[in-house]
Amino acid sequence: MTDLVPLRRALLSVSDKTGLIGLGKALADRGVELLSTGGTAKALREAGLGVLDVAEVTGFPEMMDGRVKTLHPMVHGGLLALRDNPDHLAAMDKHGIGAIDLLVVNLYPFEETVARGAEHASCVENIDIGGPAMIRAAAKNHAFVSVVTDTQDYAALLEELAAHDGATSYAFRQGLAQTAYARTGAYDAAVSGWMAEALNQPAPRRRVVAGTLAQTLRYGENPHQSAAFYVDGSARPGVATAKQWQGKELSYNNINDTDAAFELVSEFLPADGPACAIIKHANPCGVARGASLKEAYRRAFDCDRTSAFGGIVALNMTLDAETATAIAEIFTEVVIAPGADDAAREIFARKKNLRLLTTGSLADPATASLTLRQVSGGFLVQDKDNGRLAVGDLKVATKRAPSEEELADLLFAWKVAKHVKSNAIVYVKDGATVGVGAGQMSRVDSTRIAARKARDMAEAMGLGTPLTQGSVVASDAFFPFPDGLLSAAEAGARAVIQPGGSIRDDEVIAAADEAGLAMVFTGMRHFRH
Known part of the structure; x- marks a missing residue:
């Protein structure tokens, strides 16, 4: 040769x-x-x-x-x-x-x-x-x-x-x-x-996946791990298709967290008002609606100000100057939004380490696609969790039905819970998360952690009552025992949304009735591992 x-x-x-x-x-x-x-x-x-x-x-x-x-x-x-x-x-x-x-x-x-x-x-x-x-x-x-x-x-x-x-x-x-x-x-x-x-074959005998190198990353989840970012050619708006306006290259963790943030905020249509999601380690530490984008950010930030530091901010509308000024008050790793006006970009230009990404539009949560996860010797493939609910899909399980305001918050909490690692518990009040419990082995622990964080935040804000007082709560899967539900009631929750389907549903419903809670069943689970 x-x-x-x-x-x-x-x-x-x-x-x-x-x-x-x-x-x-x-x-x-x-x-x-x-x-x-x-x-x-x-x-x-x-x-x-x-x-x-x-x-x-x-x-x-x-x-x-x-x-x-x-x-x-x-x-x-x-x-x-x-x-x-x-x-x-x-x-x-x-x-x-x-x-x-x-x-x-x-x-x-x-x-x-x-x-x-x-x-x-x-x-x-x-x-x-x-x-x-x-x-x-x-x-x-x-x-x-x-x-x-x-x-x-x-x-x-x-x-x-x-x-x-x-x-x-x-x-x-x-x-x-x-x-x-x-x-x-x-x-x-x-x-x-x-x-x-x-051919409508969700599980063909042989499946091949492919990607094109978009970026060689400095390292993976940890500095001793090598990593790279590949794109699959999909036109879905998100971190893979976004334009980066400023800041250093995204890291492995930045990409993962930014994707989680944008997929979550895309659950909230601009037609229904401004919304903001703040993500840390792929879990939401605050999600909220507001009369303005700035108010949505402030309300999301107030759910867990400590965790928001160094987080990822996702917005469902074009970033404006007022919102950019508010975000720039603390260290933020990445901001992703459908767009950003000139004034907002000028404000962020003073923050050299902040990455600003624009996507052109939101991702459609209802669009069918596949998710893959590698395991030793192979990989798992499933449809993306694009399950969504409307009021008509809910079944009232308790003597008391939720009020109109509680129903709106319950559906809001349910959308957020879909994006929280299991076991997931989400408290919501007036269109904003006030407590999030994620990734615990016990659902009771998730309930209590979310409530404790809400109490800590209330104290930091100088409030006399916990943020969860008068809230609603969402659980990504059923309560296997009444203890988790009663823990939420002790935190001040007044209404509950959960899939139902436990062999002890009757006990849980009885406990909810005794506590004066309204509870609805979805018939749908949102495990996220």
Whole structure:
């Protein structure tokens, strides 16, 4: 195997013409012979470049609406032949097969076609066959052939040729081959995933996931862990698609927490008023509505001012100057919102360490998607928890029905509980969380921790009564015993929302009636592990 391989002949066939002419001219200037197909050849000719049609090489015209054009020994022999193998060289000489030293291919836009909601037949026609076949052939023969599948690699290719007087090194070709196989793997994953969805197969026998590197991270959850951030090409608004206006790169924990914050605040439609969520370690430490965005932030902040320090703030509306001024009063890691006006960005510009992200819109909580979690030897796949409730879905279980105001707070608390790690307990009063208990092994402990934090916050604010007095409470799963419910009542809760379904529901209902509580069952659980 020779390290440096001169580039004398290239085959270019691309659906994305970005940078094509510049690349073609640079190759032609080095005396590289250009082969091409269809629209790519036309674009190169219109730029004044000499191009040999693949049909002239194969002796067959493009046929079947372009489905057959490169699937031929004259092409694949030129890509696969081992230049240091006498038998291969003899076969090339006997059949007049010319070596192809460079393949530049990007595939039919299947993912984009699916994303825009095209009909089934159109999606099928955008499944590339010849492209992946050539890419895999060239990548297999990377000892002699360079394969470029991404327009972003054009510059690197030209730099490599300049550095080696028109040749490529083995290490460079090997890197291109790895990228090429990742691209065809991701492409096939997209096709198989689309087919599984078309067939309504939630659990196909084989499932493939793929991503594109967005960022190499400084480290993972801890400094001794390496990490990277990959995106899956989804158009869902959020941390993966957001524009970062300022601040240093997001860390692994920043990305995880910012995603949690934005998914939570997206539960609250702007049409229903401003809303704010403050997240710490992927759990909400405060969520609230308000007459203004600033008021929503202040009310969320007042749920747990201590935990809010160094947290993530998510807003459901365009960030304005008043809200930005309030947020800037304490150290905040990240602020994410659909937008931010010029005045708000100017205020944040003075806080160099604060990251500001804008997404353009909120994420749709009802949109179906998959979540994945790795375990030893495999990974778990499930639908995203997009369960939502309206008043009509609730079943009153107690003698006393909740008031209209209590119902509004109960539904608010239920939306928040969905985003709190189990066991989750959320106290809400007047459209704002006043106590959150997360991630405890005992539901009673979650109830008590949330109440204690609410008492501590009331004392810090100079209030005479706990914030939970007169509140409602949400539990992400049923109360297995009356003790957790009674603990919430002791904290001052007056109404409860929970899934129901315990074998001791009757005991819990009786305890609620005796305590004068109103309680509704959802019939839906929101475990979050």
